[in-house]
Amino acid sequence: MDLKVLRNLSYGVYLVTALDGMRPCGCVANSIMQISSRPATVAVSINKENYTHSLISRHGYFAVTLLAQDTDPGLIGTFGFQSARTANKFDGLDFTFEEGAPVPANVGCGWFSCQVTGSYDAGTHTVFFARVTDGAPRPGEPMTYSYYHKVIKGKSPKAAPTYQPEEEPAPAGKVWKCGICGYIYEGDTPFEQLPDSYTCPLCRQPKTVFKAE
Protein backbone atom coordinates (compact mmCIF):
# COMPACT_ATOMS: atom_id res chain seq x y z
CA MET A 1 0.00 0.00 0.00
CA ASP A 2 1.43 3.35 -1.01
CA LEU A 3 -0.58 6.07 0.68
CA LYS A 4 1.14 8.75 -1.39
CA VAL A 5 -1.83 8.29 -3.74
CA LEU A 6 -3.90 10.27 -1.22
CA ARG A 7 -1.76 13.31 -1.95
CA ASN A 8 -3.32 13.35 -5.41
CA LEU A 9 -6.78 14.08 -3.99
CA SER A 10 -7.72 17.69 -4.76
CA TYR A 11 -8.76 20.24 -2.14
CA GLY A 12 -9.13 23.94 -1.60
CA VAL A 13 -7.76 25.94 1.32
CA TYR A 14 -10.28 27.34 3.75
CA LEU A 15 -10.62 29.25 7.02
CA VAL A 16 -13.15 27.67 9.37
CA THR A 17 -14.24 30.29 11.90
CA ALA A 18 -16.39 30.15 15.02
CA LEU A 19 -17.16 32.18 18.13
CA ASP A 20 -15.70 31.69 21.60
CA GLY A 21 -18.27 33.85 23.40
CA MET A 22 -17.84 37.09 21.50
CA ARG A 23 -14.22 36.33 20.55
CA PRO A 24 -13.75 35.29 16.93
CA CYS A 25 -11.55 32.21 16.43
CA GLY A 26 -10.72 29.90 13.56
CA CYS A 27 -8.36 27.47 11.88
CA VAL A 28 -7.30 26.36 8.40
CA ALA A 29 -8.96 23.33 6.81
CA ASN A 30 -8.79 21.66 3.44
CA SER A 31 -11.16 18.71 3.91
CA ILE A 32 -14.42 20.45 3.10
CA MET A 33 -16.93 19.32 0.48
CA GLN A 34 -20.53 19.71 -0.53
CA ILE A 35 -22.49 16.52 0.12
CA SER A 36 -25.92 17.43 -1.23
CA SER A 37 -27.53 20.35 -3.02
CA ARG A 38 -31.17 20.33 -1.85
CA PRO A 39 -30.76 21.61 0.80
CA ALA A 40 -27.15 22.71 0.41
CA THR A 41 -25.18 20.63 2.89
CA VAL A 42 -21.44 20.39 3.48
CA ALA A 43 -19.07 18.13 5.39
CA VAL A 44 -15.98 19.47 7.19
CA SER A 45 -13.26 17.38 8.88
CA ILE A 46 -11.63 19.07 11.90
CA ASN A 47 -8.91 17.71 14.19
CA LYS A 48 -10.15 17.22 17.72
CA GLU A 49 -7.09 19.01 19.08
CA ASN A 50 -8.01 22.25 17.30
CA TYR A 51 -9.61 24.84 19.58
CA THR A 52 -12.09 25.57 16.80
CA HIS A 53 -13.25 21.95 17.09
CA SER A 54 -14.42 22.53 20.66
CA LEU A 55 -16.26 25.71 19.63
CA ILE A 56 -18.12 24.01 16.79
CA SER A 57 -18.96 21.02 19.00
CA ARG A 58 -20.31 23.32 21.71
CA HIS A 59 -22.28 25.85 19.70
CA GLY A 60 -23.05 24.20 16.37
CA TYR A 61 -22.30 27.24 14.22
CA PHE A 62 -19.33 28.03 12.03
CA ALA A 63 -18.41 29.81 8.80
CA VAL A 64 -16.11 28.93 5.93
CA THR A 65 -14.00 31.45 4.00
CA LEU A 66 -12.64 30.20 0.67
CA LEU A 67 -9.09 31.43 0.21
CA ALA A 68 -8.06 32.77 -3.19
CA GLN A 69 -4.73 32.59 -5.00
CA ASP A 70 -4.07 36.25 -4.09
CA THR A 71 -4.99 35.86 -0.41
CA ASP A 72 -2.16 36.92 1.94
CA PRO A 73 -0.41 33.60 2.81
CA GLY A 74 0.25 35.11 6.25
CA LEU A 75 -3.39 34.34 7.05
CA ILE A 76 -2.61 30.65 6.62
CA GLY A 77 0.30 31.05 9.02
CA THR A 78 -1.86 32.79 11.61
CA PHE A 79 -4.90 30.54 11.31
CA GLY A 80 -3.06 27.29 10.48
CA PHE A 81 0.05 27.33 12.62
CA GLN A 82 -1.03 29.19 15.77
CA SER A 83 -3.65 28.25 18.34
CA ALA A 84 -6.61 30.36 19.42
CA ARG A 85 -5.71 29.21 22.95
CA THR A 86 -2.75 31.62 22.88
CA ALA A 87 -3.34 33.96 19.92
CA ASN A 88 -6.10 36.32 18.82
CA LYS A 89 -6.08 35.33 15.17
CA PHE A 90 -8.49 38.08 14.13
CA ASP A 91 -6.22 40.88 15.41
CA GLY A 92 -6.08 43.49 12.66
CA LEU A 93 -8.76 41.74 10.58
CA ASP A 94 -12.13 43.32 9.83
CA PHE A 95 -14.97 40.86 10.19
CA THR A 96 -18.73 40.60 10.41
CA PHE A 97 -21.06 38.29 12.34
CA GLU A 98 -23.04 36.05 10.02
CA GLU A 99 -25.58 33.57 11.36
CA GLY A 100 -23.68 32.93 14.58
CA ALA A 101 -20.14 32.91 13.22
CA PRO A 102 -17.43 35.49 12.46
CA VAL A 103 -16.52 36.03 8.79
CA PRO A 104 -13.34 37.93 7.80
CA ALA A 105 -14.28 40.86 5.56
CA ASN A 106 -12.92 41.03 2.02
CA VAL A 107 -10.86 37.85 2.32
CA GLY A 108 -10.78 35.12 -0.32
CA CYS A 109 -13.24 34.24 -3.08
CA GLY A 110 -16.33 33.79 -0.93
CA TRP A 111 -17.78 32.69 2.38
CA PHE A 112 -20.70 30.71 3.74
CA SER A 113 -22.18 30.20 7.19
CA CYS A 114 -23.22 26.81 8.52
CA GLN A 115 -25.41 25.21 11.14
CA VAL A 116 -24.31 21.75 12.28
CA THR A 117 -26.85 19.01 11.66
CA GLY A 118 -24.79 15.95 12.58
CA SER A 119 -21.29 14.61 13.09
CA TYR A 120 -19.17 11.50 12.61
CA ASP A 121 -16.33 10.44 14.88
CA ALA A 122 -13.34 9.67 12.66
CA GLY A 123 -10.88 8.98 15.49
CA THR A 124 -8.43 11.88 15.49
CA HIS A 125 -10.97 14.04 13.62
CA THR A 126 -14.67 14.81 13.70
CA VAL A 127 -16.58 15.24 10.46
CA PHE A 128 -19.25 17.89 10.97
CA PHE A 129 -22.27 17.92 8.64
CA ALA A 130 -23.90 21.29 8.26
CA ARG A 131 -26.64 23.08 6.40
CA VAL A 132 -25.50 26.20 4.57
CA THR A 133 -27.48 29.12 6.05
CA ASP A 134 -26.04 32.08 4.13
CA GLY A 135 -23.13 32.96 1.89
CA ALA A 136 -21.81 34.84 -1.10
CA PRO A 137 -19.03 34.51 -3.64
CA ARG A 138 -16.29 37.13 -3.97
CA PRO A 139 -14.18 37.72 -7.06
CA GLY A 140 -10.98 35.67 -7.31
CA GLU A 141 -9.51 32.34 -8.29
CA PRO A 142 -9.82 29.67 -5.60
CA MET A 143 -6.56 28.65 -3.95
CA THR A 144 -6.19 24.91 -4.30
CA TYR A 145 -4.21 22.84 -1.84
CA SER A 146 -1.90 21.98 -4.74
CA TYR A 147 -1.34 25.69 -5.46
CA TYR A 148 -0.56 26.26 -1.79
CA HIS A 149 2.06 23.51 -1.85
CA LYS A 150 3.59 24.15 -5.26
CA VAL A 151 3.41 27.92 -5.66
CA ILE A 152 3.33 29.23 -2.08
CA LYS A 153 5.58 26.34 -0.92
CA GLY A 154 3.42 25.80 2.13
CA LYS A 155 3.34 22.75 4.36
CA SER A 156 0.52 20.90 6.13
CA PRO A 157 -0.06 21.49 9.84
CA LYS A 158 0.29 18.24 11.80
CA ALA A 159 -3.40 18.42 12.68
CA ALA A 160 -4.52 18.23 9.03
CA PRO A 161 -6.30 15.04 7.87
CA THR A 162 -3.92 15.06 4.93
CA TYR A 163 -0.73 15.41 7.00
CA GLN A 164 2.00 12.91 6.25
CA PRO A 165 5.50 13.13 7.74
CA GLU A 166 8.37 13.86 5.37
CA GLU A 167 6.11 15.17 2.66
CA GLU A 168 8.93 16.00 0.29
CA PRO A 169 12.53 14.91 -0.08
CA ALA A 170 14.97 17.51 1.21
CA PRO A 171 16.39 19.64 -1.61
CA ALA A 172 20.09 19.17 -2.35
CA GLY A 173 22.41 21.60 -0.54
CA LYS A 174 21.79 23.72 2.53
CA VAL A 175 18.31 25.18 2.87
CA TRP A 176 16.79 27.49 5.49
CA LYS A 177 13.51 26.18 6.79
CA CYS A 178 11.03 27.78 9.16
CA GLY A 179 10.96 25.69 12.34
CA ILE A 180 7.28 26.54 12.92
CA CYS A 181 5.52 26.00 9.61
CA GLY A 182 8.15 24.35 7.43
CA TYR A 183 8.33 27.15 4.85
CA ILE A 184 11.58 26.89 2.85
CA TYR A 185 13.29 30.18 2.03
CA GLU A 186 14.03 30.44 -1.70
CA GLY A 187 14.82 34.14 -2.15
CA ASP A 188 17.76 35.45 -4.16
CA THR A 189 19.38 37.19 -1.19
CA PRO A 190 21.40 34.68 0.88
CA PHE A 191 19.40 33.93 4.01
CA GLU A 192 22.21 35.06 6.33
CA GLN A 193 22.13 38.53 4.72
CA LEU A 194 18.42 39.11 5.33
CA PRO A 195 17.68 41.85 7.91
CA ASP A 196 16.88 40.77 11.47
CA SER A 197 13.38 42.10 10.91
CA TYR A 198 12.71 39.34 8.33
CA THR A 199 9.73 37.19 9.23
CA CYS A 200 8.43 33.98 7.72
CA PRO A 201 5.96 34.98 4.98
CA LEU A 202 3.73 32.09 5.91
CA CYS A 203 3.50 32.04 9.70
CA ARG A 204 5.08 35.44 10.48
CA GLN A 205 7.51 34.02 13.01
CA PRO A 206 10.88 35.83 13.32
CA LYS A 207 14.05 35.02 11.36
CA THR A 208 15.49 33.29 14.44
CA VAL A 209 13.12 30.31 14.16
CA PHE A 210 14.64 29.34 10.78
CA LYS A 211 17.09 26.45 10.81
CA ALA A 212 19.65 25.40 8.21
CA GLU A 213 19.16 21.87 6.93
Next chain:
Amino acid sequence: MDLKVLRNLSYGVYLVTALDGMRPCGCVANSIMQISSRPATVAVSINKENYTHSLISRHGYFAVTLLAQDTDPGLIGTFGFQSARTANKFDGLDFTFEEGAPVPANVGCGWFSCQVTGSYDAGTHTVFFARVTDGAPRPGEPMTYSYYHKVIKGKSPKAAPTYQPEEEPAPAGKVWKCGICGYIYEGDTPFEQLPDSYTCPLCRQPKTVFKAE
Protein backbone atom coordinates in the same frame (compact mmCIF):
# COMPACT_ATOMS: atom_id res chain seq x y z
CA MET B 1 -27.91 33.87 0.14
CA ASP B 2 -25.94 33.32 -3.06
CA LEU B 3 -25.09 29.65 -3.32
CA LYS B 4 -22.77 30.28 -6.27
CA VAL B 5 -20.08 30.54 -3.59
CA LEU B 6 -20.20 26.73 -3.36
CA ARG B 7 -18.91 26.54 -6.93
CA ASN B 8 -15.62 27.93 -5.58
CA LEU B 9 -15.04 24.83 -3.45
CA SER B 10 -12.23 22.77 -5.00
CA TYR B 11 -12.52 19.11 -5.94
CA GLY B 12 -10.92 16.43 -8.02
CA VAL B 13 -12.66 14.12 -10.50
CA TYR B 14 -12.84 10.46 -9.52
CA LEU B 15 -14.25 7.12 -10.61
CA VAL B 16 -15.91 5.24 -7.77
CA THR B 17 -16.11 1.57 -8.70
CA ALA B 18 -17.76 -1.46 -7.08
CA LEU B 19 -18.82 -4.99 -7.90
CA ASP B 20 -22.29 -6.18 -8.87
CA GLY B 21 -21.61 -9.88 -8.34
CA MET B 22 -18.65 -10.32 -10.67
CA ARG B 23 -19.69 -7.42 -12.92
CA PRO B 24 -17.61 -4.26 -12.47
CA CYS B 25 -19.63 -1.05 -12.18
CA GLY B 26 -18.94 2.53 -11.22
CA CYS B 27 -19.78 6.20 -11.42
CA VAL B 28 -18.07 9.60 -11.39
CA ALA B 29 -17.76 11.50 -8.12
CA ASN B 30 -16.08 14.70 -7.05
CA SER B 31 -17.07 14.91 -3.37
CA ILE B 32 -14.29 12.75 -1.94
CA MET B 33 -11.91 13.77 0.83
CA GLN B 34 -9.55 12.35 3.39
CA ILE B 35 -10.93 12.79 6.90
CA SER B 36 -8.11 11.36 9.03
CA SER B 37 -4.64 10.00 8.48
CA ARG B 38 -4.15 7.40 11.24
CA PRO B 39 -5.70 5.17 10.00
CA ALA B 40 -6.20 6.65 6.53
CA THR B 41 -9.93 7.28 6.24
CA VAL B 42 -11.94 8.95 3.49
CA ALA B 43 -15.48 10.25 3.02
CA VAL B 44 -17.35 9.90 -0.28
CA SER B 45 -20.76 11.42 -1.11
CA ILE B 46 -22.85 9.37 -3.57
CA ASN B 47 -26.34 10.08 -4.89
CA LYS B 48 -28.85 7.47 -3.76
CA GLU B 49 -30.14 7.14 -7.33
CA ASN B 50 -26.76 5.94 -8.60
CA TYR B 51 -26.57 2.18 -9.10
CA THR B 52 -23.11 2.28 -7.54
CA HIS B 53 -24.75 3.57 -4.36
CA SER B 54 -26.74 0.36 -3.97
CA LEU B 55 -23.62 -1.75 -4.55
CA ILE B 56 -21.59 0.09 -1.91
CA SER B 57 -24.51 -0.03 0.53
CA ARG B 58 -24.90 -3.76 0.01
CA HIS B 59 -21.30 -4.95 0.01
CA GLY B 60 -19.29 -2.25 1.78
CA TYR B 61 -16.38 -2.27 -0.65
CA PHE B 62 -15.42 0.18 -3.36
CA ALA B 63 -12.38 1.67 -5.06
CA VAL B 64 -11.50 5.18 -6.16
CA THR B 65 -9.53 6.05 -9.31
CA LEU B 66 -8.12 9.57 -9.41
CA LEU B 67 -8.49 10.96 -12.92
CA ALA B 68 -5.58 12.89 -14.42
CA GLN B 69 -5.54 15.84 -16.80
CA ASP B 70 -4.64 13.51 -19.66
CA THR B 71 -7.31 10.91 -18.87
CA ASP B 72 -9.66 10.25 -21.81
CA PRO B 73 -12.70 12.49 -21.08
CA GLY B 74 -14.83 9.79 -22.70
CA LEU B 75 -14.45 7.85 -19.44
CA ILE B 76 -16.30 10.66 -17.66
CA GLY B 77 -19.06 10.39 -20.25
CA THR B 78 -19.33 6.63 -19.82
CA PHE B 79 -19.09 6.58 -16.02
CA GLY B 80 -20.82 9.90 -15.33
CA PHE B 81 -23.63 10.10 -17.87
CA GLN B 82 -24.68 6.50 -18.31
CA SER B 83 -26.16 4.07 -15.81
CA ALA B 84 -24.79 0.64 -14.92
CA ARG B 85 -28.43 -0.48 -15.03
CA THR B 86 -28.26 -0.32 -18.83
CA ALA B 87 -24.56 -0.09 -19.76
CA ASN B 88 -21.47 -2.15 -19.09
CA LYS B 89 -19.17 0.74 -18.32
CA PHE B 90 -16.04 -1.42 -18.18
CA ASP B 91 -16.46 -2.69 -21.76
CA GLY B 92 -13.07 -2.38 -23.42
CA LEU B 93 -11.34 -1.42 -20.16
CA ASP B 94 -8.67 -3.57 -18.54
CA PHE B 95 -9.13 -3.84 -14.80
CA THR B 96 -7.97 -5.75 -11.75
CA PHE B 97 -9.74 -6.84 -8.57
CA GLU B 98 -8.36 -5.07 -5.51
CA GLU B 99 -9.68 -5.78 -2.02
CA GLY B 100 -13.20 -6.49 -3.22
CA ALA B 101 -13.52 -3.82 -5.89
CA PRO B 102 -12.66 -3.42 -9.58
CA VAL B 103 -9.91 -0.95 -10.48
CA PRO B 104 -9.40 0.21 -14.10
CA ALA B 105 -5.81 -0.53 -15.15
CA ASN B 106 -3.51 2.33 -16.15
CA VAL B 107 -6.16 5.02 -15.73
CA GLY B 108 -5.53 8.32 -13.95
CA CYS B 109 -2.94 9.32 -11.37
CA GLY B 110 -3.65 6.65 -8.80
CA TRP B 111 -6.20 4.43 -7.12
CA PHE B 112 -7.14 3.21 -3.66
CA SER B 113 -9.50 0.56 -2.35
CA CYS B 114 -11.86 1.14 0.55
CA GLN B 115 -13.85 -0.74 3.15
CA VAL B 116 -16.91 1.10 4.47
CA THR B 117 -16.87 1.78 8.21
CA GLY B 118 -19.93 4.01 8.51
CA SER B 119 -22.35 6.24 6.66
CA TYR B 120 -24.39 9.43 7.03
CA ASP B 121 -27.76 10.03 5.43
CA ALA B 122 -27.58 13.42 3.70
CA GLY B 123 -31.06 13.26 2.13
CA THR B 124 -30.51 12.87 -1.59
CA HIS B 125 -26.99 11.51 -0.94
CA THR B 126 -25.24 9.13 1.41
CA VAL B 127 -21.80 9.96 2.73
CA PHE B 128 -19.81 6.73 3.08
CA PHE B 129 -16.86 6.66 5.48
CA ALA B 130 -14.23 4.12 4.60
CA ARG B 131 -10.83 2.88 5.66
CA VAL B 132 -8.26 2.81 2.86
CA THR B 133 -7.15 -0.82 2.46
CA ASP B 134 -4.72 -0.56 -0.45
CA GLY B 135 -3.65 1.85 -3.15
CA ALA B 136 -0.89 3.34 -5.24
CA PRO B 137 -0.15 6.57 -7.06
CA ARG B 138 0.37 6.67 -10.83
CA PRO B 139 2.25 9.38 -12.71
CA GLY B 140 0.18 12.35 -13.86
CA GLU B 141 -1.32 15.66 -12.82
CA PRO B 142 -4.65 15.32 -10.99
CA MET B 143 -7.68 16.52 -12.91
CA THR B 144 -9.47 19.08 -10.80
CA TYR B 145 -13.18 19.74 -11.12
CA SER B 146 -12.28 23.26 -12.23
CA TYR B 147 -10.02 21.85 -14.98
CA TYR B 148 -12.86 19.59 -16.11
CA HIS B 149 -15.22 22.56 -16.38
CA LYS B 150 -12.86 25.15 -17.81
CA VAL B 151 -10.55 23.14 -20.05
CA ILE B 152 -12.58 20.06 -20.99
CA LYS B 153 -15.82 22.14 -20.93
CA GLY B 154 -17.62 19.37 -19.07
CA LYS B 155 -20.86 19.67 -17.16
CA SER B 156 -22.10 18.19 -13.86
CA PRO B 157 -24.43 15.19 -13.93
CA LYS B 158 -27.73 16.00 -12.23
CA ALA B 159 -26.92 13.46 -9.51
CA ALA B 160 -23.79 15.33 -8.39
CA PRO B 161 -23.85 16.99 -4.94
CA THR B 162 -22.48 20.08 -6.66
CA TYR B 163 -25.09 20.17 -9.45
CA GLN B 164 -26.83 23.49 -9.96
CA PRO B 165 -29.15 24.17 -12.90
CA GLU B 166 -28.04 26.72 -15.49
CA GLU B 167 -24.42 26.56 -14.49
CA GLU B 168 -23.22 28.95 -17.12
CA PRO B 169 -24.86 31.67 -19.20
CA ALA B 170 -25.43 30.60 -22.79
CA PRO B 171 -22.69 31.87 -25.13
CA ALA B 172 -23.73 34.52 -27.63
CA GLY B 173 -24.82 33.18 -31.04
CA LYS B 174 -25.87 29.70 -32.05
CA VAL B 175 -24.09 26.84 -30.31
CA TRP B 176 -24.37 23.07 -30.69
CA LYS B 177 -24.80 21.36 -27.36
CA CYS B 178 -24.87 17.66 -26.53
CA GLY B 179 -28.35 16.83 -25.26
CA ILE B 180 -26.98 14.12 -22.99
CA CYS B 181 -24.02 15.61 -21.16
CA GLY B 182 -24.18 19.31 -22.06
CA TYR B 183 -20.85 19.40 -23.89
CA ILE B 184 -20.67 22.44 -26.17
CA TYR B 185 -19.01 21.91 -29.55
CA GLU B 186 -16.26 24.49 -30.15
CA GLY B 187 -14.33 23.01 -33.06
CA ASP B 188 -13.22 25.00 -36.09
CA THR B 189 -15.27 22.92 -38.55
CA PRO B 190 -18.91 24.11 -38.63
CA PHE B 191 -20.95 21.53 -36.71
CA GLU B 192 -23.21 20.84 -39.70
CA GLN B 193 -20.19 19.77 -41.77
CA LEU B 194 -18.96 17.18 -39.26
CA PRO B 195 -19.26 13.57 -40.50
CA ASP B 196 -22.26 11.55 -39.33
CA SER B 197 -19.81 9.36 -37.44
CA TYR B 198 -18.97 12.27 -35.12
CA THR B 199 -19.63 11.45 -31.47
CA CYS B 200 -19.61 13.63 -28.38
CA PRO B 201 -16.05 13.53 -27.00
CA LEU B 202 -17.40 13.50 -23.46
CA CYS B 203 -20.26 11.01 -23.39
CA ARG B 204 -19.72 9.32 -26.79
CA GLN B 205 -23.33 9.79 -27.89
CA PRO B 206 -23.92 10.25 -31.65
CA LYS B 207 -24.02 13.57 -33.52
CA THR B 208 -27.82 13.34 -33.67
CA VAL B 209 -28.23 14.06 -29.94
CA PHE B 210 -26.69 17.54 -30.37
CA LYS B 211 -29.11 20.46 -30.46
CA ALA B 212 -28.62 24.02 -31.68
CA GLU B 213 -29.24 26.67 -29.01
